[in-house]
Amino acid sequence: MCVKMFIFAEIKIEACMKKLVALTGAGMSAESGFSTFRDAGGLWEKYPVQQVASHDGWEADPVLVNNFYNGLRKQLINAKPNRGHELLAELEKDFDVTVVTQNVDNLHERAGSSHVIHLHGELMKVCSSRDTDNPHFIEELMADNCEVKPGQKADDGSLLRPYIVFFQEAVPMISVAADEVRNADIFVIIGTSLNVYPAAGLIHYVRTGVPIYLIDPKEVGVGSSHIHFIQKKASEGMEELTGLLTAK
Numbered sequence: 255m256c257v258k259m260f261i262f263a264e265i266k267i268e269a270c271m272k273k274l275v276a277l278t279g280a281g282m283s284a285e286s287g288f289s290t291f292r293d294a295g296g297l298w299e300k301y302p303v304q305q306v307a308s309h310d311g312w313e314a315d316p317v318l319v320n321n322f323y324n325g326l327r328k329q330l331i332n333a334k335p336n337r338g339h340e341l342l343a344e345l346e347k348d349f350d351v352t353v354v355t356q357n358v359d360n361l362h363e364r365a366g367s368s369h370v371i372h373l374h375g376e377l378m379k380v381c382s383s384r385d386t387d388n389p390h391f392i393e394e395l396m397a398d399n400c401e402v403k404p405g406q407k408a409d410d411g412s413l414l415r416p417y418i419v420f421f422q423e424a425v426p427m428i429s430v431a432a433d434e435v436r437n438a439d440i441f442v443i444i445g446t447s448l449n450v451y452p453a454a455g456l457i458h459y460v461r462t463g464v465p466i467y468l469i470d471p472k473e474v475g476v477g478s479s480h481i482h483f484i485q486k487k488a489s490e491g492m493e494e495l496t497g498l499l500t501a502k
């Protein structure tokens with residue numbers, strides 16, 4: 255009898271949890287030591303985006319592209335999740351949280367977030383260049399062996415490439431992410447300039463009346479007036495958001 259009541263209580267608590275969806279971008283990982291892309295001194299100032307993050311760039315010089323992501327992987331291995339990542343993971347105690355990230359790092363997972371959708375791929379994975387989304391040819395690299403060597407092949411005989419969605423390529427996870435946003439009771443945007451589509455368009459799937467919070471130290475142009483702006487860095491902004499959400 256007691257056990258049944260306990261199970262019933264657990265199901266009830268789960269059913270009552272509000273669904274929180276967070277869309278994150280490069281600013282989320284800035285305090286972990288990663289450069290953003292479009293800020294002054296950002297990554298695209300040092301490495302032309304066309305060369306290292308476009309499909310044409312990959313076709314033109316796969317060695318250069320693999321070397322670029324080999325370098326980022328080494329940086330990621332030495333990086334740690336920051337307080338912003340941790341606080342977002344901790345929200346799982348009170349909310350049914352889904353993280354939709356444009357980031358290719360694994361810092362949300364390492365901070366404890368259990369449901370992360372990567373829109374732009376994953377840095378620690380590599381895939382076939384002929385059949386990028388075929389799970390048979392996607393491999394996870396280990397910290398002590400995280401480089402792709404020139405000419406290294408995937409199991410289908412094509413060149414091994416980073417499991418990254420390059421510009422000019424489709425974003426296979428966008429419809430899964432849109433479904434999550436459509437069902438959100440709370441939508442949070444953290445550290446993205448909202449310049450890159452289709453990710454930036456996800457805000458249009460938020461249902462009318464659903465609160466939207468936006469954390470960013472700079473003003474971000476969003477075509478909606480119903481947004482609660484928290485003009486702070488990710489860690490401080492997440493402290494403020496946690497206070498606002500858990501006080502209710």
Ligand code: OAD
Pocket residue numbers: 278279280281282284285290291292293296307356357374419420421444445446447448449450469470471472474486487488489
């Ligand atoms: P951007 O570099 O365009 O924007 C980063 C945002 O983070 C800006 O709005 C900054 O103000 C903000 N920011 C900076 N420091 C911050 C901090 N400490 N805390 C919170 N926010 C901070 O990066 P994204 O919007 O993520 O795609 O860029 C989207 C995509 O463009 C990336 O996923 C990448 C890039 O090209 C691919 O490579 C496919």
